[in-house]
Amino acid sequence: MDAMTDTLPIGPLQEGIWLFWRLNPSSPAYSMPEIFHFDGDFDVKAAEFAFNEVIRRHEALRTTFHETDSGVVQVIDRDPEPVSANVVDLRGLPAAVRSERLQSALDAASNEPFDLSAEPAIRLTAIQVSDSRTTLVLIAHHIVCDGMSMTVVLDEFGELYRSARRGTPPDLGPVPPGYSTFAKGQLAALANGTLREESAYWRERLAGVTGSALPGVDHTATRAPGALDTCMVSLTLDDELTEALSEHARRARSTPFAILLCAMNVMIAAVTGDGDQALGMATSGRTPEFARTVGMLANMIVVRSQIDLSHTFAATLEEVSLDLMDAIDHQDLPFSRMVAGLHDTGPQPGADVVRMLFSAGAAGGLKLGEGRLSEVVARTAEGPFDLVVDCDISPSGIALDWEYALRTYSHEVAQGYCAAYQEVLAALLHQPDAPIDSLGLTEILARVAPLPRGDAPTSAAVPPVAEPDRSADAGLTAVEEAVAAIWSEVIGVPVESPHDDFFKLGGHSLLASQVVVSVRKRISHTASLRLLFDHPQLRDFVSCLDV
Incomplete structure (x- = not known):
């Protein structure tokens, strides 16, 4: 081992991501771009200082991965060379050209793949749009940075940038424990049998499981070569529905997230006619000791529930909430070990166990202390899941971001499902003590999010609604x-x-x-x-x- 590096085995939570990268080295599917427009006097040198100080504080951000005779290892650089920001200057271009080039630069910065064996998995790009506007792209690979880690990175980057501009020391706490400490603890727990009970739970819970998802349509042949293959549609619950959800959570002694998850289970069951639901969910393995550690600490669990549409939503929510709590209680076993030995033998273990993720997203943002910042939603490339729904639940409201793969869903179908979900949720909360199959959910789904052509109707689906007779149209009032x-x-x-x-x-x-x-x-x-x-x-x- 080089005197300036530390080497340890790859962490259990990183194994699946590494395998995906080895099979798809040019795919940016596990990249995590954070994009911000900054209006004001942007200081590139201060940004580079902040970027390198964040890397210095967190060993995961100065780590590369290598295959050896004894397995995959991660190598931590103790004293990395400073990294320069990628600067793209568009200031001399005509306005129309500049707008087009900006989008191209954003797409390139957000989707340029990482070589995990040759470079640290974090990158900063500053796009100079005009003398008063700079667009920042801070991107990290998921193998070294989960959602909570990104909030830490943005928080520290902002404080370090502000301190550089002020010329004063940054107001940061001590360097938190490195990711190697967390990974070594996980490896030890797997080796000494600490997680034996969790292993037994998941073997029983996942027996015969097939991942659930809203049905889509295969239209691979119609996709443009090289197209960005994942898109996003967002849903913000209106104030009335948000209040109804919060009130029901209080009454049922449940949580808003459990209600949102239960409604999704009901919606999938209503569309497919299959009551055996299994959705993936991201969880955090952070104890207080690792609260500000940057690395891949997020695990994935499977919440499996039996949905009977003849039951009430109140009774169904109670069962789903118990299923959710049981799964969280056994979250310490890494997902790669949960699915080990299951019937799935494909190149991506667990691919048939989880087709759809439904999780609560991490809240965070960037503050530079001057100018004006606005966040931009990144256009990302195709990932391993058909659908990922991130729920942002805060005192100011509830929003759900739906990231869907175009190999599975058309824009029309995805937007229809998103709109239908809010209507389904409203119907369930309006009559929580009525049988679910009496609430007209299949009619809602057939009208707002019809099944793609070629999908055979199930027992839960209804025939297409007949087109109205337009022969009597008398013009508009x-x-x-x-x-x-x-x-x-x-x-x-x-x-x-x-x-x-x-x-x-x-x-x-x-x-x-x-x-x-x-x-x-x-x-x-x-x-x-x-x-x-x-x-x-x-x-x-x-x-x-x-x-």
């Missing part, structure tokens, strides 16, 4: 024309018939929120999301407004 103009403005397509359906025109939950706000301001204060979801056709919606 004045109010309908005003609402149609708002729909067209928001969705970006013409709205010409009284029978035009908001969601079939391409509308979804976020656009629905914009429509409702505009209709309230310009036409009627009685417009609501519930009204639009219940009456998505133009004439039906307008007829329910008090004007």
